[in-house]
Amino acid sequence: MILPPEIVYEVLTFQFYDLMSNDHPSTPEKFYSNLRIFLRSNLTVNKTFYHICRVLLYRYLNFTSARGFYKLLETLRNSPEVLRYIEVADFQELTSIGLGRTGEMNKSIKNLTNETLWEFLGYTRNSLREFLASEHIQADLDERIINFLLKPGTVLSVVDFCGCSQDSFTSTFSTAVQQLYNNDEPIAYNYQMTALGLNDCTTIEPKTLGRLLMTLPELQKLDLTRTAIDDRTLISDVPHLKHLTHLSLAMCHQLTPRGVLEFFSYHPAITDKDNISTLQWLNVQVHSHSSSWTDVQLMFLLKKLCYYGHNKTLQYLNVGGMPMHINDDITAVRSSHYWQCQDTLQFIKLNFPQLKSLSIRDNNIPIPKLTHFLSPLESKEVPNQHLKFLNIVNNSYINRWSIQDPAIFSHSKSLCALEMSFDPWQQIEASNPRHEINCRLSNGSSLFQDYSAAPLVKWKCYIGSAYGRRHWIYRTDDYLNRDDLETKGFLTRYDTQGNKIIDIVKHPDFLKFAQTKIMLGCGLVAKSRGRRNLTYRDHKPAVSRFLNRNKDLEISPVIESPQETPVSLPGGWRVIDNDHNEEPEISVPEESADMTPPNSRSGLYWDRSITNLQEQVPPVETDADYFDSPELQRRRSALSLLNGHFGGRHSLESRRTEMDIARLLGSSGTHLLERLSRSELGEYSETYRMHLVVATEYNVFGCLERGMYRYYSLKS
Incomplete structure (x- = not known):
């Protein structure tokens, strides 16, 4: 039986x-070892x-050495047809440590320099979506490269300069940002970039940070961890980010409590209730001393x-x-x-029902x-929390003696991990050869419980x-x-x-929490x-990049166009005439518009209830639209989920794939997931x-x- 290419693509993906x-072996070489297994199979x-193997091979480029980068560059010179598959360039594992080379030797070996890096960006300018840099290549990032990464006109959506803090990089970065301006006014705004990482870029001046952020609306x-941003820059120079979902202001020593509170009290990126998104990930960690x-x-x-309203969507909170x-x-x-209550921990429990990761270290x-x-709440007026990770490092009450009481491990059905200081962790590790602790899960509803019927849970140490x-x-x-992480994979x-x-x-x-x-x-x-569409601003399915309507392999390149205008709010203009009680609609969508709510006077108002105005004019169907057809995906799906209904009210006749249900669950909240797990999903595994x-x-x-990307995210 010959499978359709779309099915082959999903299976191979x-x-x-x-x-x-695969996390074994735990070295940078595991990337190429696992890749070799996939290609040989x-x-x-x-x-x-x-x-399809070529598509998956070139989509994510991970560079662990300068020589590997140069070998890929030679491949791109000789095989230009693979350029359209390249989406991610990850330099965060690239290092010369252990190779017996000095900085001067690396400069003499022309494998990875500003010239070869510029050549690579020239080849991939029409397809590259993510550029993940690190301190290992900051000396090779000259003005034209940084300017290319930040200016509009490309499809680059994610740029990360994690750890770049040398003085030479700082001066180059400042010069590149100045080139984005003409007479103190931005030459153009970058509407394509959706994610910017400046984690540990400690030497960039606040003025430069503000000028850069003004061009990225x-x-x-936005990751500003350990940067030099100050109160004035945070309050005055950060633009109205109406799509902001992830924000990190951790360990920014020039920020004062007054400046941060003013930002969360008056800045439109936080306070505008008409913003398209609310916060889902927030890190405001400070140094306790x-x-x-x-x-x-x-x-x-x-x-x-x-x-x-950010408490209704916040899933990660680090205070x-x-x-x-x-x-x-x-x-x-x-x-x-x-x-309203006086206890801070109780306030978080009652008002942040979606929270899954919480850090309250140094308390x-x-x-x-x-x-x-x-423990679960007894009141039915407040939804139960679904916390999965809790950081209680440097809590003097959690020590080598109190940790032997399993009460903290047995009162939450959702909690899956605790982070603690070394002494209590060491006590658990040394308590038995398996480095674990066993306890019974308490229901928390009554004082007298039959623990023999309670489920047994096992907690294990991880370092x-x-x-x-x-x-x-x-x-x-x-x-x-x-x-079995300690034993599996070694035989x-x-x-x-x-x-x-x-x-x-x-x-x-x-670990993700x-x-x-x-x-x-x-x-x-x-x-x-859903994550790809939001990040890349690309609503075309990936399969349409290499398959055409006739199910043949697409040879001609597909050039993606960057976002050149602001993303418009849902809705359209509506003429409201209160004198004659007529509401004729004018189907003229605007790129950006002010929403004026009053209905007492006649006029032209922006109505957010009007959706999909563009569909009133039938567009020309492309191959991408054909592959993204809901009816086509419904016919191809061999899995009829939830028996064709969703809670008895929402039909799933348009889409029955796993990812669309997952996206629907994500947008519907935890309560819907609870209801599904009790009823509709009861028959599933x-x-x-x-x-x-x-x-x-x-x-x-x-x-x-990935190795170094995981290292940056998890290092203390």
Whole structure:
């Protein structure tokens, strides 16, 4: 049986992702080792397999050495047909350490220089979506390269300069940003870039940061961790980012509590209720010894997040180092925007129902308060939390003696990992040869419980020696956080036919909740089309880039056009005539418009209830539109999920694929997921239900796939 190319593409994509996410051996060479296995298994099957393997091979370019980069450059010179497949250039694992070379030797070997890097960008300017740099190549980033990465006119959506802090890079970066201006006015705005990473770029001046951010009004993810941004730049120079979902202001020592609170109180990127997005990922960690934050200011910040609706969407919150007010009185009173109470931890529990990762490190919180925080709520008016990760590092109440009490591990059904200091972690590791602790899960509803009927849970130690000596203990399961990580993958096994058995050893899934750096890009293979569409501003399916309507392999290149105008809000202009009670519609969508709500006077108003105005004029159907046809995908799907209905109200006749259901779950919230897990999804396996949960989490947390990118995200 000959499978359609679209099915082959999906199958090879999942196989490619499984192999490339293999965490064994734990060296940079594992990338090429796993890639070699994938190519040997599929490259010579037939023409379709060969073509799709090339697409997957060149989509994500990971460079671990300058010589590897130059060899790829030679391939691009001789095979220009593969240029359109290149989307990601990852230099975060590139290093010369251990090769016996000095800086002068690297300059004499012309493998990776500003000239070869400029040549590479020239080849891939029509297809490259992500450029992930690091301190290892900052000396090779000259003015024209940085200007090319930041200016509009390309399809680059993700740019990361993580760790670039040399004085030479700083001066070059400032000059490149100045070239974006003419007489103190931006020459053009970059509407294509949606993610910018300046993590640990400590030497860039605040003025330069402000001038750069002013040219990027469509940012969704902004990482300013350990930068020199100050209050004036944050309040005055950050534009109205109406799509902002991920923000990190951690360890910015020039920011004061007053400046941060003013930003979250008055800046339109946070306070405009007509913004398209609200915050999903927020990191405002400070250094506990040098910070001037108080518990009153932290409570004020949390209330502002609730006032503007960010508490309903926030899934990651890092307030490490900020003092919290601990009060025995946990009485809560309902106000217009939040549940009011004096205890900071109880306030978070009541008002942030979507939270999955929380860092409250450097706070001395008693164990009874933590167990109460992790216990389910008895009130039906407030939805239960779904917290999966909790950082309690430097809590003096969690020590080598108190950690032997398993109360903190047995009061939450959703919690899958805890991060703690070394002493209590070491006590658990040394308690038995398996480095684990077993306990019974408490229901928390009554004082007297039959623990013999309670489910048994096992917690296991995990150490990240490469990430700044962070210490975790995680709850094991059969799917995501397995307990055989220490033994699996170290033995070579063969089947009865003598073929080698390849064990896929993945790192624990909880690590994605432990990250401190925003995962900006879409990774090796996008698990969800929703994250790709939001990040790349590309609503065309990837399969349409190499297949045409006749199911043949597409040879002619597909040139993507960058976003040259602001993304318009949903809706359209509507003429409201209150004198004659007529509301004729004018189908003229605008790129940007002010929404004026009053209906008391006649006039022309922007109505957000009008959607899809562009569909009133039938466009010419392209191959991409054909492959993205809901009816076509419905016919091709062999899996009829949820028996054709969704909670008895929402029809799934248009789409029945896993990713679309995962996207629908992600947009519908946790309550819908709870209802589905109880009723409609009751007949499906636990594995599939967990797959839907992971797919929705991927849109917010990303995936920790690569070595150095994972290192930057998890280092302390």
